[in-house]
Amino acid sequence: MYIIQLLFIVSNMFQDSTEIIPIDTLSKVYSDKWITTVNQGEGFFASFMSSNNLIFVVLGVTLIIWTVLIVYLTRVDKRITMLENQLNHSSNEA
């Protein structure tokens, strides 16, 4: 029960409750109008990110970089551990 409720809340967080007018990005160039296309939406996620002059967007960007680097480093670390085990194993046999 709680899990379903939680999922509902999380999925609502990422949904903008106000309708974002779809922008035709394939056939039209809209760079001259992009100031007017800003629609931050009113979902929790969107309103949180756009509060305080958008400073949380910067926080999000740093967290993305941090996460990607950490995940990558963990993977390399695991690979090295595996190789070390292999090396120890083969030197024990010899």
Next chain:
Amino acid sequence: MNLWKYLIIVWMSLVIIGGFLIQIPFIPVLEQTARNLFFHVPMWMAMYTMFLISFYHSINYLRKANWSDDIKAQAAAQTGFIFGICGLMTGSLWARFTWGTWWTFAEPKMNLAALALMIYVAYFMLRSAFDEPKKRARITAVYNIFAVSTIPFLLYVVPRQLTSLHPGADGNPAFSEITAAELRFILYPAMVGFIALSCWVYNITYRAYRVKYISEQTIRNPL
């Protein structure tokens, strides 16, 4: 751990603190996200640096056929790819709250950057397709030289000819014209810092591949 790695830790900590704390001029629409300049742009600079290193080692491999050059080229390409992914994801988040969308096909730089990363995905797939190390090294070195040579066209030449939301493109003022001096006090140290950080990541990746190569050799031909 070498001294330069400790220097990177201190340097990058200062860059991040400075990036969040300095006073920046008010820019409409961008507002505080102008600070992303310190994090998003250096990702691409780090990627270019890594791809250049990879290019250099691929050429060196074709000249001298040293196995270490092949591994260095692979490690550098992989590190550059990681930073490219960071650049794409940070750019996408930034775009959501300034341009109003996670992804737009009207933006050539965004799409061509994704294309450039696809070319590198093909490089890694190509690497995994060969069993014989020498054949793999030679063919992927040739492919890598092709892959790197597309980067300047995809990310500099073509986007400048098209209408783009990025600065420096047709119809938009160039970076040098619109970037306030205050932002540069952090931007340039951030570029140096992130490039140095990418060198560190590259160093670790290279060592992992080197150990792997050596262990494979010793298992195949025990001493």
